[in-house]
Amino acid sequence: MNNSSHVYIGLMSGTSLDGVDGVLVSLPDTDDSGNAGNAGASTRMQMLASAYLPFSPELRQQLMALQQPGENEIHLEALAANALAQRYAACIASLLEQSPATPVAQIRAAGVHGQTIRHRPELGYTRQTNNPSLLAELCGIDVVADIRSRDVAAGGQGAPLVPAFHRAVFGAAGACRVVVNIGGIGNISILRTDGTTTGFDTGPGNVLMDAWIAQQHGKAYDENGDWARQGQVHAALLAALCDEDYLRQAPPKSTGRDLFRPDWMAAKLQAFAAVAAVDVQATLCAFTALTIAADIAQHAADADSVYVCGGGAYNACLLDMLGQQLQQRGCHARVTTTDELGVSPNHVEALAFAWLAQRFTQRLPGNLPEVTGARGLRILGALYPA
Template sequence: MSGLYLGLMSGTSLDGVDGVLADFSTARCRVAHHAFAPFTPEMKAELLALNTAGPNELHRAALAANALARTYAGVVQALLRQAGLAPAAVRAIGVHGQTVRHRPQAFDGTGYTLQLNNPALLAELTGIDVVADFRSRDVAAGGQGAPLVPAFHQGLFGQPGRTVCVLNLGGISNLSVLGADGSVLGFDCGPGNALMDHWCQRHTGQPFDAGGAWAASGQVLPELLQALQAEPYLALPPPKSTGRDLFNPTWLEDRLAAFATAAPADVQATLTELTASACATDVLRYADESKTLIVCGGGALNGHLMRRLAALLPGVAVASSEAHGLPPLQVEAAAFAWLAHRAVERQCGSLASVTGAAGPRVLGAIYPA
């Protein structure tokens, strides 16, 4: 049976879809190819709008899921072309879907997590088995359903006898603490790029602050930073997870009300400092013995943010995941290829120590080609 899997990830940054072709025929995951498809402005706007209640949202969500499946299929075709492979050569596609609501344990004690997707359509379009809906089984077992990447991080970046931290900086930031004794802890720290991207788009027209140059041109506003850091979520102990349900433009506007005269570049600098400080605080709180922080996700390309992390973590080697064998924009997609591999093999993909579920579970639903 083929050891080749495709992983597709579209995260809370809403920039588009990263896809990888990963080989699991040996003990260590090897990523052979990478492809990316940006979201159109219209799709990005609709996916963002579907994060909150709105008119006719069930109809709109179904059509958005169809559009996502077609975008995913385009990434799959690009990867197959790069590799010179027929669909039959790939065992399965692991596809995360686009999170639009994430409320585990809320309301009725179980709560829910919702990722827009149409895996049946993706299976039709590609002719490859699709594994999707990875989070809901963990939520059903009493867990957070997130983050799901720490188990993959352990296999990829873990170092026996040393505590290593892995920080994913997507729209939301999440930290994996890979213990020297083999233990694993993981949770969402708080905002990653989501608030910074929103503010940058609003004031510069650019989708993100390239390299963090705009933030670097401003000054951190201490009183605003303190107001942002007062968010109760940041002080909660793990297991915990969050998303745009909390860290969204409304959350930001409520806290900016008392700072109406602040220069936009200073607000950007402060939002960058919020992300850096939340992540650094959690590294010091839960892994003060770690001397290594491996950073992946789009935030790893933000030079100013990386410098702020290094400044807040003296004595810790802060480096992009590329220096550890896998480029930062490929790590999450590779994780969902790995989760698909686990599902096909009927092996557990979650860690109860991370999500707080009743135990590890086989994650994902399989849609045969």
């Protein structure tokens, strides 16, 4: 095992469309065995800086408009990609300001996710808009981007990619752990006691709750789940929400805003116009908790602990509902957040893309075929040199 380390940047802007999370991190080099996991790496991973930059209302509107077909969308995507690269560059500048002892020349690469605007692996593509060439020009740092496409080209879903990282930093001998990322979409990583890892997208995370509170109150999200907690779960509406083919599909599988979008929700709500808005919010929260809990109970009933990351980790109502749903299914895993493992829930995905950039620079695979369904291990990403 090579015990040297290199500095990487990870940038993540997810399906919540709220902004970009960035990390500057020193990662221990991994071996060349081809294993996507590197158990124990968390003990030598050193966070140097972190930053969050919200999207401007204009950029968020641009990106939101690209979530569905529209007129002149190639031109509009190009403009949004340029604006996004500028925002990424500002996030990198913030990271470097916080760590003056880390010169640009010491940064091996920046792993940049881009913003998903289409995810259609069943048609052979996934599209994360970005302008990594512009970002490399702005920052003078090697950029590793387009990280999902190679897995899709190999017959995989291109998502989730985080389970390999979760195994590397959160895996523990003799423990069955589940890591739940709740961004716009929810996904789980099951870290089994025998060292194997599985994972998939469970369905909506925050996307429907965010859309409903924005529609009803003009807020970006339901802070702490306080509004949802004031309502009552409507059983018939919950059953209608659960009547979705995706939820019955066997993994490997992945989803996104292509399916769980506002008009999907509007169609489900059409027969429930008399339900109070606050009760709709409570039911949407219960829907996210139920879909995650049902998948954990089915695929990891023996889990010791469930560690939540992403924005949903800060929704206390959602975490309470998740715990209740697990208990109802006979799964007694403790529900907590990745803070307990020494990593802030807001930093996990950005760290994952720094780790994926490291895998690329070392020419090591970043996917897990048993998770994505790809034909084999693949080196993920494309390089845009400084």
